[in-house]
Amino acid sequence: MRSFLATALDRSSSHSGRGWQIAAAAIAFLVVLPILALLAIATQSSGDLWPHLISYVLPHALTQTALLLLGVSLIVVSLGTGSAWLVTAYDFPLRRMFEWALLLPLAIPTYIIAFAYLDLMHPIGPVQSVLRALFGLTPRDLRFLEMRSLTGCIFVLGIVLYPYVYLFARAMFLMQAASMVDAARMLGAGPLEVFFRVVLPMARPAIAVGTSLALMEAINDIGASEFLGVQTLTVSIYATWINRTSLPGAAQIAIAMLVVVVALIVLERTARTRQRYAAEASRARRLQPVRLKGPMALVAVLLCLVPVLLGFVAPALHLGNEAWKRLSFAGFSSRLVEETLNTMLLAGTATLVIILAGLVVAFTARQSRLGIQLLRVASLGYAVPGTVLAIGLLWPMAALDQGLNRLGLVSGMFLSGSVAALIYAYAARFMAISAGGIEAGLARIPPTYDQAARMLGRTRAGTIRAIHLPLVRPALLTAALLVFVDCMKELPATLLLRPLAFETLATHLYGEAARGTYEDGAIAALLIVLFGLIPVILLARLSRKEG
């Protein structure tokens, strides 16, 4: 498939690489189409909405969003970077287990973790019951455990999103040459100084990538934020659309938010441009983990244990318990088998499409300045909330359908209300992970390799096959697995765009949760987590092999 693609593109382009650019431009255009549609919607009048928004909605929403992002970034950066450094630079009991276990929270969608923690921390839930029994407290004394608060929301989002930072930081730590750390150590730097003055600054691009992925998830989250009563910008966009029935207004806020997000990303990039982070292509000596003993080993174990316990074990056990109760109360619904299959097939197909398209975009970005711009454009969808992006997709799809109809290729609806619509929506949303991840992998291959291959008579496609694909494989697989998990967990676009009589695990869970209790959906929730584990474990094995 890969070579077919490469050959086809190479043939059509001969020497110029224009074929690649056309293909990448087509992908970027399709992926950015829903945002263009949103822009068009945003140009319609929203009446007297903005004065109202500015007086009553935006000040609070902006503060809440800023605090949420600040809180979440503190958690994800400290947990993600700290744990990644621990398992790479030190050796302690259970280290090999933590290497993969630290990724497990990736399998838990934000809307499920919010439900689970509301249950766990509720006055009639296990945590407060124990605390009350031990200390004779009343629910009012324990109000600090209220999950329906900004703090609660920061906690649940941080605890499932830190693996994004962990993943990228760890890959960076593994790549880094040991010589720098050794030099620092020899110059008398203590372990903390080594970490803060050498390791952290050098890992900044990786931490920035991981953090921005996590923050995009946080800023666009609707499941946890709305459920926990936090009035973020995304919740306001949603309320503007639904309560004020003003889609133009909602689109206007969404576009404004997109502009701010893009500006922040650009700012971070420019702040880094003067620094160079080129990795040594030669296989430099790897960092030798320092063996920890006694109390220090215990501290390391505890530090790694906390995120795994809070982000995965506790909620998963709770879900397991609820699912068990549900099974004995209502039995196993046979629909779940079909829904699991739907979920896996859909996420699998979408991943394949998104990765192939991402490859084209990333390779083009390697070859030309235009390609880099195309990659940025194709990544925009990740900065738009899923519901809004899905709404933006409705009209372009209808227009594409009409076009196909006019050409006589199909009659009636072809894209709209089909599985293809879902794949399109996922591509529009997650192309950033695919193209961005692959590009980052490619950036580690020195251009001299390309030149050597071309001088030795390889075609462009031949170079890709012989040089790039083997070297970029780990980055490509990492991107594929992240995309897969994200597609599996995706809810808002799936709800809006799916065909008649087609359910996935996530929509099943929504159907149950809509009735006011998610306990009824515990089995589906557990299945999402369990099947989400498969790619996470693959990802873990992969990153171990890399190490």
Place this chain on the structure above:
Amino acid sequence: MNAAKSLRRWLHGTMLAGAAVLAAQAAQAQEVNIYTTREPGLIQPLLDAFTKESGIQVKTVALKDGLAERVASEGENSPADVLMTVDFGNLVDLVEAGVTQPVKSEALESAIPANLRDADGNWFALSLRARVLYADKDLNDLTSFTYEELADPKWDGKVCIRSGKHPYNIALISTMIAKDGAEKTEAWLEGVKNNLARPAAGGDRDVARDILGGICEIGIANSYYVGLMRSGKGGPEQEEWAKAIKVILPTFADGSGTQVNVSGAAVAKHAPNKDNAVKLLEYLVSDEAQGIYASANYEYPVKPGAAVDPIIEALGPLKVDATQLTEIAANRKTAAELVDKVGFDE
């Protein structure tokens, strides 16, 4: 060029195969397609009963939001026959979005009171639910309640309610505006906000759970959740939640009655199976279906004289507030603005 040709051939092939399947299906069984924002579990018993009686296969897609947008974008090709939703505000929105069509049906008009359906037949209410008070069962002195009392400072820190922006609460606030005007309603809303025990979030059943947990003492929620919890259909834990509460049907201070909302349906403008769509609506107001609304979902039937479930009957006689639905729908924007203005959800 070749690629386009082969693509066309391929599409043609699949289309023919698809058409053959469709034709075969049409010969065997009729179908009707529903786009709904109703909770799928609640309407499934009704749809199953309909299929059993009519032989018509039902396909659904349950959306959260964006029903009107999706149908509108699909245009003439939309497979949607019936659009089902809760809250008449949503029904009015569907009509305004131009995705419904008027239906004339003797059966529908005789079963549904005139104020619970669109004059032109663009939408029909199918069931009713009341916005009621859940109160700590030990509040012995509390035997009656007005919505206005929610703002009474004596409930400071004791009130639980879901988001003020939820359609159920927007309808309640809109009704208050219809009665007292926007200014007084704003003061009332401010008062309710000051009484909140926790942020206005979560679902209606959380009110019962939070009363059991000691977070609050009273709260506003929908009537049918009482039936779902008390009957044990929601599982043993919810039965415990329901045991912690008693239910009062509140009225407005003018004594007019309890605020109710509707669930309803419309026939889609471009319904490919319009006859079946009308058949489905007519079935949903039949005695059998209205009985299922009452017994399986604990809603109030829309058909005058149809029986309600014993659990709901035990809440006491329902006297419906007489405010016109159209007036309530018209006040929704103001209501949403007030919610923002007093920072109800903050």
